[in-house]
Amino acid sequence: ADGKYQVTIATKAAIHYSGRVRWEPPAIYKSMCQIDVEWFPFDDQVCSMKFGSWSYDGQELDLIHEFFEEHEEDQPIYKYTNGNITVECLENGIDLSRYYSSTEWDIIAVPSVKKHEKYPCCPNMYIDITYHLHLRRKPLFYAVNLIFPCMGMSFLTTAVFYLPSSSGEKVTLCISILVSLTVFFLLLVEIIPSTSLVVPLMAKYLLFTMVTITVAIAVTVVVINVHFRSHRIHSLSKRARKLLLESKLARYLLLDDPKQLLGSPVKNLSFSSKKPNFRADRSDTLVVQSPVQFFNCNFEEFLSSTTPVKNPTRKKARIGPKFSVNRNQAGLFSSFGSSTSTPLIQRNRNVAARICETASHLAENDDDQSHLKTVVDELIYIATFMEDADHAKKIVDEWMFVSMIIDRVFLIIFAITCFVAEGMIKAAI
Structure with missing residues (x-):
């Protein structure tokens, strides 16, 4: 405490008829107290000011509660003795009628304690009065400018996992939240007293949120890696x-059924980019009656067929005098024209239809068989390419759906974590 109590303003003394003199010189007392910031900004502090004399003992100087003498009937005084110490406690030891309210602190209680203590150095007791000021911080300023923004940014962490991976802004959002929380953390360090005894509650919450966002960044990188995987490598x-x-x-x-979105599971296939060739294979050929039968220009029936062209009575049939159709190639036409064709196939229906019409026209003339073979090769190449592209797209869609599942799982986990953390803070308050 500040030990300089000089009276700088001259004041008058009140003299009573009984000989009592009342003199109240104004003085400013400066004191220091230890601040416990563990529950900042919802903390209570107790500061004490002790008044006594080291020069005069209790027989020469007595300190009394003047406020107690004026209101002796209104409030009781508590006394107890413990060895060489006699204590008198008063619930309201300070007159707050002229107190101006503070914008940062509320005064909860102002008890006072009077002690008669005998020290080993002296035979007589010494008297002192200790005033305890129970203060409570007003949290409105910190709640509006610090707590609510931090809670809002912590909930934005869950929005990271709801943002589509294809947007390309997931990692950017995570880093923006992390930078914002870092700014608030630096602001908190400037506000609270510098101490290494305890970690404030608000600092614990900010550190927890920063760790959560750091984990969210790592998970987001994994999700993006899964989302953009292709069939060629993974x-x-x-x-x-x-x-x-x-x-x-x-x-x-709460996601759509993957079986309905993706269809049947994709098997591990080898995707061919080479153009298939026609070869007359005696052991693996199918029978067709004529080129016109094979290249039926009714393209809707051609696409709706689900089985290869078969003729059980003959083992082999030639399209004209020069070439025959391979069984695998005929099966390819069947799968290409199946009822479960993908949008990629549907977008190329007109191209395949024109090829089919041209092939049927050329098949009517024996002189155009060589041209017909070229048309068939190109048609099979297109069908093979479209089927390979369809399977590749299915694999890519599977990886995208897996990334959506991972996003949704961590969205739920982080949402529960945020609610639990805020619930623990409210319970601690």
Whole structure:
């Protein structure tokens, strides 16, 4: 405390008829107290000011509660003795009638304690009075400017996992939230007293949120990596497909059924980019009656056929005198024209229809068989390419759906984590 108590303003003394003199010189007392910032900004502090004399003992100087003498009937005084110490406690030891309210602190209680203590150095007791000021910080300023923005940014962490991976802004959003919380953390460091004894509650919450966002950045990088995987390098394992795509996990996460979106599971296929060739194979050929029968210009029936062209009575049939149709190639036409054709196939219906019409026209003349063979080769090449592209697209769609499942799982986890963290803060308050 500040030990300089000089009276700088001259004041008058009140003299009573009984000989009592009342003199109240104004003085400013400066004191220091230890601040506990563990529950900042919802903290209570207790500061004490002790008044006594080291020069005069209790027989020469007595300190009394003047406020108690004026209101002796209104409030009781508590006394107890413990060895060489006698204590008198008063609940309201300070007159607050002229107190001006502070914008940062509320005064909760102002008890006072009077002690008669005998020290080993002296035979007589010494008297002192200690005033305890119970202060409570007003949290409105910190709640509006610090707590609510931090809570809002912590909830934005869950929005990161709801943002589509194809937008390309997931990592940017995470880093923006992390930078914002870092700014608030630096602001908090400037506000609270510098101490290494305890970590404030608000600092714990900010550190927890920053760790959460750091984990969210790592998870987001993994999700983006899964989202943009292709069929050429990565393949979905059987366990992952069974757990993520073939189970009911997507329904529990409120996502669409992957079986309806993706269709049948994609098998591990080797994608060919080479143009297939026609060869007359005696052991693996199919029978067709004529080129016109094979290239039926009714393209809707051609696409709706689900089985290869077959003739059980003959083992081999030639399209004209020069070439025959391979069984695998005929089966390719069947799968290409199946009823489960993809949008990629549907977009090329007009091209294939024109090729089919041209091939049927050329098949009517024996002189145009060489041209017909070229048309068939090109048609099979287009069908092979479209089928390969369809399978590749299915694999890419599977990886995209897996990334959506991972996003939804961590969205739920982080949402629960944010609610639990804020609930713990409210419970601590």
